[in-house]
Amino acid sequence: MTAIGQSEFAIQAEGLTKVYGSGNTEVVAMRDATMEVKRGEVLALLGPSGAGKSTFLTAVGLINPPTRGRITIRGQVVMDGPAAQTNLRSFRRRHIGFVFQKSNLIPFLTAVENVQVALELNGAPRRKARRSALQLMDYLGVSDRADNLPSMLSGGQQQRVAVARALANRPSVILADEPTAALDSFRGRQVMELFAKVAHEQGAGVIVVTHDHRALDVFDTIYEMEDGIMRQIEHPTVSL
Amino acid sequence: MNLAIKDIRHNLGRFALTTTGIGLLLMIVMGMGGIYRGVVEDATLLIDRVGADLWIVQRNTRGPFAELSRVPSNLVHRALAVPGVQTSREFIYHTIQRERDGKPLRLAVLGLSWPTDRGEWLPLTAGRPLQQSHFEMIADETLRLQLGEQVSLGKETYTVVGTTKSMISSSGDGIAFFTVADAQAIQFDVPGEAVRLERASRESRGRDFEQAIQQPFILEQAGAPSQQLPAIARPQISAVMITVSPGTDVQRVANIISGWGDVAVFSNDDQRELLLKGSVEKVRRQIGLFRVLLTVIAAIIMALILYTLTLDKIHSIALLKLIGAPNTVILGLILQQAIILGTLGFAIALAIGQRVFPLFPRRVILTQPDLVQLAVIVFGISIVASLLGIWKAMQVSPHEALS
Numbered sequence: 001m002t003a004i005g006q007s008e009f010a011i012q013a014e015g016l017t018k019v020y021g022s023g024n025t026e027v028v029a030m031r032d033a034t035m036e037v038k039r040g041e042v043l044a045l046l047g048p049s050g051a052g053k054s055t056f057l058t059a060v061g062l063i064n065p066p067t068r069g070r071i072t073i074r075g076q077v078v079m080d081g082p083a084a085q086t087n088l089r090s091f092r093r094r095h096i097g098f099v100f101q102k103s104n105l106i107p108f109l110t111a112v113e114n115v116q117v118a119l120e121l122n123g124a125p126r127r128k129a130r131r132s133a134l135q136l137m138d139y140l141g142v143s144d145r146a147d148n149l150p151s152m153l154s155g156g157q158q159q160r161v162a163v164a165r166a167l168a169n170r171p172s173v174i175l176a177d178e179p180t181a182a183l184d185s186f187r188g189r190q191v192m193e194l195f196a197k198v199a200h201e202q203g204a205g206v207i208v209v210t211h212d213h214r215a216l217d218v219f220d221t222i223y224e225m226e227d228g229i230m231r232q233i234e235h236p237t238v239s240l
Numbered sequence: 241m242n243l244a245i246k247d248i249r250h251n252l253g254r255f256a257l258t259t260t261g262i263g264l265l266l267m268i269v270m271g272m273g274g275i276y277r278g279v280v281e282d283a284t285l286l287i288d289r290v291g292a293d294l295w296i297v298q299r300n301t302r303g304p305f306a307e308l309s310r311v312p313s314n315l316v317h318r319a320l321a322v323p324g325v326q327t328s329r330e331f332i333y334h335t336i337q338r339e340r341d342g343k344p345l346r347l348a349v350l351g352l353s354w355p356t357d358r359g360e361w362l363p364l365t366a367g368r369p370l371q372q373s374h375f376e377m378i379a380d381e382t383l384r385l386q387l388g389e390q391v392s393l394g395k396e397t398y399t400v401v402g403t404t405k406s407m408i409s410s411s412g413d414g415i416a417f418f419t420v421a422d423a424q425a426i427q428f429d430v431p432g433e434a435v436r437l438e439r440a441s442r443e444s445r446g447r448d449f450e451q452a453i454q455q456p457f458i459l460e461q462a463g464a465p466s467q468q469l470p471a472i473a474r475p476q477i478s479a480v481m482i483t484v485s486p487g488t489d490v491q492r493v494a495n496i497i498s499g500w501g502d503v504a505v506f507s508n509d510d511q512r513e514l515l516l517k518g519s520v521e522k523v524r525r526q527i528g529l530f531r532v533l534l535t536v537i538a539a540i541i542m543a544l545i546l547y548t549l550t551l552d553k554i555h556s557i558a559l560l561k562l563i564g565a566p567n568t569v570i571l572g573l574i575l576q577q578a579i580i581l582g583t584l585g586f587a588i589a590l591a592i593g594q595r596v597f598p599l600f601p602r603r604v605i606l607t608q609p610d611l612v613q614l615a616v617i618v619f620g621i622s623i624v625a626s627l628l629g630i631w632k633a634m635q636v637s638p639h640e641a642l643s
């Protein structure tokens with residue numbers, strides 16, 4: 001096993017299978033899915049609804065253990081089948097940034113506090129955490145709403161705050177599930193470009209589940225999922 | 241960043257209302273303890289104030305505070321003859337209920353041994369001790385009698401010359417102080433026809449009474465008021481209180497008196513004990529059980545509130561787990577809110593209680609040790625009550641943040 005940080009891969013998923021329920025209600029949502037994401041690589045995951053994209057992303061995000069298969073993050077095996085190989089919660093805190101379709105902010109914290117809390121959980125002192133949080137929000141164009149509660153923000157603003165939170169701890173893995181659904185095409189593209197920038201500058205591995213085919217040129221690699229089967233496809237901009 | 245306080249701020253109105261509710265509940269728990277203290281204090285105040293070393297009461301009785309006690313009034317003089325006895329006073333004590341302005345007036349009548357005892361030892365809030373042997377009284381404030389007010393009891397009218405504070409019988413009635421003679425007149429007040437019948441029967445009884453046969457003069461006296469009948473029917477008193485001269489062993493005096501066949505003797509502490517074990521014990525247990533029940537109810541209500549507070553936050557808790565918050569953060573969030581709820585509730589209980597309890601008809605005494613004890617109990621309840629919420633929070637999976 002390679003020590004963390006030395007692997008050239010951010011994410012290695014091998015033979016991931018997920019079976020929901022059992023007996024009559026059994027659903028195989030993901031079948032033997034394999035994917036490798038290098039450090040600094042930005043990857044798009046396409047596929048129709050119900051294909052198993054979210055199942056894959058949450059498995060790699062260590063919140064939905066696979067039935068079979070192995071997950072390695074920056075060289076460290078973290079899941080072997082459904083069994084955790086490390087403290088998943090602290091691993092998520094340090095290494096994984098999530099952005100989901102619904103913004104998923106904490107309703108009783110202001111926008112800046114939602115970003116700040118991720119930094120403080122990782123041991124950043126309060127003032128420093130607040131400063132970094134405001135900087136990130138400024139970069140994402142939502143610093144003017146810093147002291148508003150999530151309920152006061154538009155869907156797009158909420159989503160950008162969530163992106164700021166995901167990036168706050170400079171994670172080595174960024175997982176985004178349809179992050180631009182609530183954004184207009186300009187903001188959507190901006191977020192995708194930000195992911196690419198973070199990947200290239202910080203050496204993070206990024207997986208983005210998306211339906212937005214207009215922004216595919218931002219990605220390095222494209223995968224598609226259908227009926228739980230994962231496969232890599234030709235880059236459309238290359239094939240054009 | 242303190243998540244507990246941020247969440248409370250976000251739901252401030254609801255949290256304030258909940259805390260007030262808990263506060264009022266705790267105020268009742270607090271009040272129950274205070275009522276108990278008040279009962280004990282009121283019951284023993286008279287015994288503590290009256291300053292007797294020994295109480296001589298009817299044989300085989302537990303004294304005037306526990307039950308009816310009757311001793312002959314000449315016992316005062318017998319007791320005084322015992323070596324070492326400094327003072328010997330009559331004690332008359334009984335409760336009457338009369339009507340006044342259409343409302344029942346219950347008062348505990350206590351006789352002061354005129355002229356040696358004029359009530360100087362009483363905690364007077366206004367007026368003065370007794371100055372004449374008849375028709376004056378000192379009334380406790382709870383009887384709501386004003387200074388100078390005239391009260392008709394039996395065939396006589398008494399003037400209130402002084403008022404006291406917190407002089408209350410063990411059943412909660414205010415005490416009124418009279419001279420022994422007046423107290424007896426009130427006690428033995430009977431309608432005129434009954435008096436005439438009693439005098440007639442006394443005469444007929446007297447004819448068989450050997451002393452009266454030998455001294456016919458006594459028989460002539462039989463028709464006179466009972467107080468004037470030295471040999472035939474001296475009214476009896478409740479007890480005799482004695483004090484011993486300095487340097488005398490109280491126990492030695494008690495031993496001498498307990499040798500007499502017609503009486504029993506108790507120390508002041510014995511009387512205090514008997515009073516608390518007797519009439520107050522049941523009240524104490526009653527209040528104690530009620531207090532336990534209320535505490536359990538408060539704990540259950542707090543548990544439900546904290547559980548609901550946690551359920552309302554369950555999505556945020558799942559999200560916190562998702563972004564990697566350790567269990568200590570989530571535990572802290574719930575526990576801190578529980579302790580804030582308990583602490584504020586206790587503070588509200590104390591603040592409101594201190595204003596409301598003085599309006600109660602009987603004393604509610606909040607003592608420091610009782611308050612500290614309740615504070616510790618509330619702290620314990622807060623923690624126990626949050627367990628249900630904590631359990632729920634530990635169950636939730638970070639995956640639930642996405643649903």
Ligand SMILES: Nc1ncnc2c1ncn2[C@@H]1O[C@H](COP(=O)(O)OP(=O)(O)O)[C@@H](O)[C@H]1O
Nearest residue numbers: 020021027029048049050051052053054055056
């Ligand atoms: N918790 C679950 N229990 C049972 N079945 C589930 C659960 N989550 C997803 N599924 C099923 O697994 C399949 C893949 O779902 P999902 O991963 O959400 O697809 P996608 O994100 O591509 O739309 C679907 O058929 C869905 O109904």
Ligand SMILES: [Mg+2]
Nearest residue numbers: 053054055177
């Ligand atoms: Mg999905």
